Amino acid sequence: MSRKNNEPRLLEGNGFQSVLSSVVSIIIGLLFGMLLIFIVGALDKNMSMKTVWEGMRLVIGGLFSTGRGASGELAWGFNSINFGNMLFRATPLIMTGLSVAFAYKTGLFNIGAPGQYLMGAMTSLMIALGIPSDKVHPVIIWILAFLGAMIAGAIWGAIPGIFKALLNTNEVIACIMTNWIAANVVTWLFDISKFKNVTESTKSGYIYKTTFNNVATTKLGLDKLFPGSQINGGIIIAILIAIGIYILMSKTTFGYELRACGANKDAAKYAGLKDKRDIVLSMAIAGALSAAGAALYYLSGNTELFWSTYQSLPAIGFNGIPVAMLALTNPIGVIFSALFMSMLNIIGLQITSLTAYNEYITDVIIAVIVYLSAFSLLIKQFIARRMSRKKKEGAK
């Protein structure tokens, strides 16, 4: 029974232990990735030990890779393109991570982020390309596109929420169905739209960049800081939204209500909270967050959407799940875990271009980390036990 009494204290004020348990997960995940590289390299006759050693070093430090030097050896140093692109790729991940984390706090597993993300991508692109920029100022178009995406995402997220609240449908299944419906809706609407890129013949299957209509996220001077990269002001917006969500969740009555609903639905209902309304609202906000991520990504002006997407769902949507899990669903933590994930993403690209391995190794590492985060509570308890034992020994 004593464990039970300890639990509340363990869950509160445990920021340090949470971070530590995530770090432990990350280290084990990276070690596993290196091990896999070693095993595959040892079994594959075409790979030399040099390749294996390079692969293992890139897994850890790929962010600081500057390619190969004149002698053919790996070169290291600050790489502004890597850093800028890491920040740029982290932007939508922060948003989908927030989306999953937000719903999770309310007791809902939002696996519908890919669909919400797609709806956001479609709406933002259609608004950004559909309003002529010679009549309306591009900044106003950008804002309209961003808000439009959030509304579309909110509606799309609310659908499984409504099914769950009113009809008791399992939200995981409802989300998966809405994902595939969204994939088909997006393909259908773009197929009959005038936004398909037909002027550049090399780009078959893509939608125009928003720069075709002079719409692009402001760079805020960040491109001077990281020359050559895709970075823009979106990362600042994403971080501000994350802080906003943190305040909403932990400092407002509304956030408390949502969390109470997630912690114990029946108790919340008994206390007079509107649990059904909360479920729908929570899913709508989660949907809006995912969609905003898509808007930040596709309004940047240097990204293109592959529109015939009915056979696959966007990975950024699904990756919101590992981002949220690694952050233990803390909105501030999401910023850092998204940065970590996008760093792995950059590392994957470096590994692909510099060695015989490929970028999927980083997906394996992410999966291992998520697997470990499933028993983060266990790791935390382990750490806590070690720490209290050390304290006792110190007292002796």
Add this chain to the structure above:
Amino acid sequence: MTFLIQQTLKYAIPLMIVALAGVFAERSGIINLALEGIMIFGAFCGVLFVNTMQDTEWVYAAYREDKFGTLQLVVVMAMIVAAILGAILSLLLSFASINLRANQTIGGTAINLLSPAIVLFLIRILEGQNTLFLAKGDAAEWFMINKTMFGYGPKESMGFLGDTFVHKTYITNYICIILFVLLSIILYKTKFGIRVRSCGENPHAADSLGINVKKMRYAGTTISGALAGMGGFVYALTTANCSSNGDVAGFGFLALAVMIFGNWKPGPIVGASILFGFFKCLAAGYSSIDINGDGIFLLKELGLSPHLYRMLPYIVTLIVLAFTSKNSRAPKAEGIPYDKGQR
């Protein structure tokens, strides 16, 4: 009509067997969200096995000499390989959720992330591209059951039943059906099955009667993993021309939907998978379906967008779920880690 039935079964059979995989896990009290990941892994292992076997002299000789028995044996062996490796992968989930009492949804999601990553990592290293194909020829030519194997001429008809259920089918269909029936009987009529189910309903009561809850949950999830792995290979063989690309088009999740729609019971699951398979088949081949055989392609002439047909299976599932969820009854203890001290 023959075409319609064959195409429907092509989608319905893997759905059915993987939905049963879900039933075994959930009835024992473990939510197996990893069905999709295990299917992907099973598909890869089975296809890799077939691919490797094609290069052996034994199998290639059988192909040249039309010894179709040997080729069918290869398929069955691949099913077994996929099942064993699927079961091994599912141990990751069992270990996390039974021994460590971790969150089952996250554990399942981790496997769903892990398996396409590992599969694509290996395929890229093996093949230099993102898809693993057969080493030689295509699946239909190598492994499909054909009427000529039974002494019929190419122009002769086997009758409606023969043409529909024997000609141009795969042996996997029948193995899956037999397994489905056998396992359903085991789940409902044997001591073992009742024990597994009791652990999903009331593990404390089960424990008090001397049933080893951990063991039963391990059994449920392992059977689940084996069936999902096998189902993945069946999917790859029959609908993806025996290729593997780290994706089963969301079939594992669809199987979960079918399981919920089928109320965690084998009988309704058969109906649900056939319904779903039918709509999938409409989406894939609506333009070449001639319902009553009069040479008029009704659906094509309706002129509806192909996008609509592709969306239909998911919309129908969602609507059906909406109507059936009120009465659906999930196993009571599913998703809750078993804690002896709790009452």
